[in-house]
Amino acid sequence: xxxxxxxxxxxxxxxxxxxxxxxxxxxxxxxxxxxxxxxxxxxxxxxxxxxxxxxxxxxxxxxxxxxxxxxxxxxxxxxxxxxxxxxxxxxxxxxxxxxxxxxxxxxxxxxxxxxxxxxxxxxxxxxxxxxxxxxxxxxxxxxxxxxxxxxxxxxxxxxxxxxxxxxxxxxxxxxxxxxx
Amino acid sequence: xxxxxxxxxxxxxxxxxxxxxxxxxxxxxxxxxxxxxxxxxxxxxxxxxxxxxxxxxxxxxxxxxxxxxxxxxxxxxxxxxxxxxxxxxxxxxxxxxxxxxxxxxxxxxxxxxxxxxxxxxxxxxxxxxxxxxxxxxxxxxxxxxxxxxxxxxxxxxxxxxxxxxxxxxxxxxxxxxxxxxxxxxxxxxxxxxxxxxxxxxxxxxxxxxxxxxxxxxxxxxxxxxxxxxxxxxxxxxxxxxxxxxxxxxxxxxxxxxxxxxxxxxxxxxxxxxxxxxxxxxxxxxxxxxxxxxxxxxxxxxxxxxxx
Numbered sequence: 001x002x003x004x005x006x007x008x009x010x011x012x013x014x015x016x017x018x019x020x021x022x023x024x025x026x027x028x029x030x031x032x033x034x035x036x037x038x039x040x041x042x043x044x045x046x047x048x049x050x051x052x053x054x055x056x057x058x059x060x061x062x063x064x065x066x067x068x069x070x071x072x073x074x075x076x077x078x079x080x081x082x083x084x085x086x087x088x089x090x091x092x093x094x095x096x097x098x099x100x101x102x103x104x105x106x107x108x109x110x111x112x113x114x115x116x117x118x119x120x121x122x123x124x125x126x127x128x129x130x131x132x133x134x135x136x137x138x139x140x141x142x143x144x145x146x147x148x149x150x151x152x153x154x155x156x157x158x159x160x161x162x163x164x165x166x167x168x169x170x171x172x173x174x175x176x177x178x179x180x
Numbered sequence: 181x182x183x184x185x186x187x188x189x190x191x192x193x194x195x196x197x198x199x200x201x202x203x204x205x206x207x208x209x210x211x212x213x214x215x216x217x218x219x220x221x222x223x224x225x226x227x228x229x230x231x232x233x234x235x236x237x238x239x240x241x242x243x244x245x246x247x248x249x250x251x252x253x254x255x256x257x258x259x260x261x262x263x264x265x266x267x268x269x270x271x272x273x274x275x276x277x278x279x280x281x282x283x284x285x286x287x288x289x290x291x292x293x294x295x296x297x298x299x300x301x302x303x304x305x306x307x308x309x310x311x312x313x314x315x316x317x318x319x320x321x322x323x324x325x326x327x328x329x330x331x332x333x334x335x336x337x338x339x340x341x342x343x344x345x346x347x348x349x350x351x352x353x354x355x356x357x358x359x360x361x362x363x364x365x366x367x368x369x370x371x372x373x374x375x376x377x378x379x380x381x382x383x384x385x386x387x388x389x390x391x392x393x394x395x396x397x398x399x400x401x402x403x404x405x406x407x408x409x410x411x412x413x414x415x416x417x418x419x420x421x422x423x424x425x426x427x428x429x430x431x432x433x434x435x436x437x438x439x440x441x442x443x444x445x446x447x448x449x450x451x452x453x454x455x456x457x458x459x460x461x462x463x464x465x466x467x468x469x470x471x472x473x474x475x476x477x478x479x480x481x482x483x484x485x486x487x
Contacts, residue, residue, distance in 0.1 A: 070221035084209035120218040
């Protein structure tokens with residue numbers, strides 16, 4: 001297994017900060033906009049974004065977390081059942097501009113389930129997608145992100161791992177390539 | 181603990197402690213789902229479930245049906261009263277005929293203890309026991325324990341008394357297994373004739389005085405007198421039973437302690453429990469019914485994952 005660093009700790013944080021600026025350009029004061037992190041790994045990115053908004057921009061944003069387990073299309077096609085995480089959306093989604101937040105965009109199937117799960121809470125005005133890493137050319141559904149931290153070209157056999165300081169000990173993005 | 185250790189839910193006896201915790205954890209998520217504006221998830225849209233009720237049921241049948249619908253499964257309903265069972269068809273034939281219509285799971289209630297166990301060895305489908313005679317009623321025990329956990333925060337170390345017709349009650353047996361696996365202390369309380377002679381071998385306390393039992397417990401689970409299963413008279417009259425073992429406001433004044441009341445339904449108001457107790461804030465009877473849907477969704481979901 002070959003290991004390559006895609007984003008070093010410094011670049012990692014610059015990238016997320018840039019994403020926060022892009023969000024402000026489009027959503028201004030966030031009076032009508034909400035960020036929703038997808039369980040489990042998108043929630044870490046959401047927490048970091050929220051921290052940057054609070055400290056760097058001195059701005060409060062409304063956030064929720066969404067579990068998509070029951071909306072996945074690979075139930076019964078995996079070896080083990082999917083065990084759900086917590087959903088926490090304690091506000092009205094109706095007519096809001098929702099930004100879904102996830103760490104990696106790969107096949108697009110998670111995002112499809114995420115949109116399905118979100119619609120169970122009402123009819124948002126719009127849904128956008130923010131990801132830290134966009135794995136280009138690996139999509140299985142016609143889904144694209146609106147805010148992208150870094151676009152990369154990968155093979156389906158490769159694995160991208162986003163690591164967080166408070167969980168894995170270091171902020172970084174790694175690419176694992178299976179050795180032949 | 182990511183998968184159930186069993187292929188069928190035949191009884192609590194066959195479940196491990198981990199299985200029970202996995203079902204509770206999954207049920208918590210489903211409870212969130214059924215409180216959303218859209219109460220339905222698409223997980224089981226490629227599964228067909230047959231509900232076979234060879235014995236009458238209202239609550240359990242509706243609860244299973246709703247759980248299946250909330251999971252987007254296709255369902256078939258069958259009640260013995262209007263079927264070929266009356267024409268002499270055997271249980272295996274009935275079920276195999278239904279299964280040849282490509283059914284993946286069977287929810288069954290039957291008056292004969294062990295009927296779902298027998299079926300699970302003979303047919304190729306997942307079986308959920310929705311009550312077999314006087315034997316087990318596993319989903320009821322799971323929802324009872326789940327409701328206790330929700331109310332008291334945990335089950336471990338809590339004291340629960342089951343009051344009434346223990347002899348004819350499948351709810352009592354399943355509850356004893358389930359609560360003990362979760363670490364609770366269990367007592368049974370009722371007249372001598374309605375308590376099985378050797379029940380202490382299951383590790384439960386036995387008490388015949390209602391006041392003593394209530395003073396001991398954190399939660400009282402009150403059972404219905406199952407007159408339809410009683411072939412002889414076990415007590416002189418309902419009135420006498422009600423005077424000795426019926427729960428009413430006066431008794432709670434005497435024990436001077438906050439305990440919660442549960443009942444698996446249907447309630448016989450004025451027999452085992454009076455209206456002022458059944459409708460009081462101590463009673464969590466309606467929460468039990470709500471939790472029943474979430475628990476059944478969790479059980480069906482976890483079993484379907486293995487198909």
